Amino acid sequence: MALYADLDALRASAADVRIVTSDGQTIAAHSYVLASASPVLERMIDRARCRGWGAAAVLGVPSDAVLAFLHLLYSSDAAVVLARSRRLVAPGTEELVAAHGPQLLALAHVYRVGWLKRAAEAAVSARLTADRAVDMLKLARLCDAPQLYTRCARLAAKDFAAVEASDGWRFARRHDPALELELLQLLEDADSRRARWARARASQEAYRQLGQAMGSLDRIFAATGGGTDDDAPSQSSAGPAGTCAGDGDDDATCQGLRLLMRHFATCARKVAPGGCARCKRMLQLFRLHASVCDRPEQDQPCRVPLCSHFTAKMQTEKADKTWRLLVKKVTRARAMAGMADRQVPEVVAMSWARYSTSSKWARN
Template identity: 60%
Template sequence: MAPCADFAALRASPADVRVVASDGSNIAAHSSVLAAASPVMEQMILGARRGWDAGCAVVCVLGAPSDAVAAFLRFLYCRPGPRGMTAAGEEEWAEGAVGEHGAALLALAHAYRVPWLKRRAEAAVAARLTAERAVDALKLAALCDAPRLRLACARLAGKDLGAVERSEGWRFAARHDAALQGELLQLLHDAVQRKKRWERERASQHVYRQLSDAMAILDRIFAAGGAGAGEVCAAEASPCEVDGVRRGLEQLMRHFAACGGRARKPAACPRCRRALQLLRLHASVCEDRAGAGEPCRVPLCSNLKAKMQEEGVDKTWKLLVKKVTRARVMSALASREVPEVVKKSWAKYSSRRAARFR
């Protein structure tokens, strides 16, 4: 049995553990390094030393090719710091090793409880995932409790289910592992549901943002000087993206001022009803500025506030006001100037993250 890797030279003290791989290969290593890196290894070494051959403990690392076991042990020897591998050339070697033995390293790191290596191997396997390997990777993710890899499999299957269905892994799962196939289909179903929910949420957010913009434009229209809707057109020109909304609001307010429907019966004219709803919404979100020195110039604002205070509002209206207020705050946060130091730090983080998944 010839040794397939030599770690004896990496430490001053002589090697005192023999690691045996599935094919019978021997790897001489140091018990202190292995025990410090993995609690499972520590227990195995203690167990081996209690046996009859206490001189040089023998630890069997089975279920993975000897090259992968050697790479696993080397990772334990050159445990990285917060900025990656410290020695020159080690980072390059580590990238190559996780690329070549990613799945075996993930399984070994999970079995021997080496969390930092597990995270790295999981990211490497997820980054190199193909449709051909998706089903195998899903099985590996389930066995090794690797949620990020599981998610990557679901995303890949969601993008190209046809290619996954043509893979050997899928055909094998169909014949022998219906539960695995069912899990993948469930993941796809969840992903579709999540996407639909997200789209619904996005559409409703868009409506709340539009309402929030409409409230801001309404403020600007009437802040120009006159309380009457007839003076709306004289207001200062707005940016082109809000021009359409502004014109629509101006027309609506002009109609509201001229139409007799609201005087006779509020619900008689649909356009007046819509205008009244917008003014009511304005009065609801305008409450924060009630104590400000200058009175609000939007028509009926104080009347509608008093009416709502007196009669109360229902839960649906309260929810609408809350969401429009939140949309206004969020758009104000999104449009504020980001400090230079935050921009630099974000750019640094993004480039590091991109390099890790390259």
């Protein structure tokens, strides 16, 4: 590798400091290179010189990792690469970082080499496996590596069976209960987060369907033209005469509303004690439509039954907080659906066509 050749060439010059590893190996180096790369090494070298020593100890990792660490510090074009591109390490050093990722992450954290720490963290995260998730989680916690920490937590939540069968998990259960508790808490948080997201998606889908129902009511009674907004839906106005203009979900929603209104028009239990659950649901839909209807603000008559009745009632009676929140969310869902279905301007479509070979504008 060219990087090793560069280091060997520098070693031929006058080396003024020696790096001692855990196994007693000594590596000749240059103080100005190490001091410019790491403020911690700079202080260590200055302290060693004050005491008359010519060596600095880099302990805790194998000598191969220390040698790789020094090779990366000697990379003369690393700073240029970082300044001019988005790459984390210099070209040709990715394999070196990948081979000693955890050790380089620990060394870069201890000796405050920021660019190398980011590169090692990315390399370890990209090659993370379930059998090493617990060990790397502890390393990420010790080295303040949030990207690696999050990656370990997600992998443990995704494949906990494989993580539980690893040696790291068995060691943590026997000797590190704090780490075991932390990992279990992460799994519980992940489960809670997934459940919360599922509830949020279900709520958004319900608001979207209610927004579709409001639009379907407008289309049904605009098509029938029957009845006034103060009349209850009759057989003629709410029956099958109303047409549903739409496909897919809109058409299914419209057909369901027509069946519900047909039941409402003929049901005799809606005035009986206790009432009818389906009729109550229809009345709630009429009330919701009156809450989101914007035609009275535009001085336009609304053909949906009971719209003006519920509008006048809302002006005299204040709705509860839950109902106001429902109206707000349904209104927002309708607005978002309208933005998604709006026609794209021709100028915007032509600009998009530059990046899409399948566009009709690109074919012209």
